[in-house]
Amino acid sequence: MTLVEWARLVCAELDLPEEVGKDDVDRVLDLARDAAHSVARPAAPVTTFLLGIAVGRGADPDEAARALSRLALEQADGGAGAAGGAEAGGQDSG
Numbered sequence: 001m002t003l004v005e006w007a008r009l010v011c012a013e014l015d016l017p018e019e020v021g022k023d024d025v026d027r028v029l030d031l032a033r034d035a036a037h038s039v040a041r042p043a044a045p046v047t048t049f050l051l052g053i054a055v056g057r058g059a060d061p062d063e064a065a066r067a068l069s070r071l072a073l074e075q076a077d078g079g080a081g082a083a084g085g086a087e088a089g090g091q092d093s094g
Contacts, residue, residue, distance in 0.1 A: 007025060031068055031072075034072040
């Protein structure tokens with residue numbers, strides 16, 4: 001089973017439009033990679049989940065994914081302080 005096929009099955013299960021294509025899957029995987037490598041591994045699912053919320057609220061998928069990838073890559077380039085809590089298992093208590 002391909003990832004696109006899996007995504008379409010998930011969409012059917014969640015009663016979502018099944019308009020998932022390779023570009024959609026690639027966009028999410030690229031963002032997950034950037035978050036995992038630049039911030040912390042657990043940042044990948046959290047970041048892609050938040051992308052989904054943003055897109056569900058009307059954000060452009062490509063623009064939102066680019067912005068989040070850019071943010072993650074900035075953390076690798078010098079924003080390690082912001083990522084430190086996530087890597088140490090810290091949670092923002094709000």
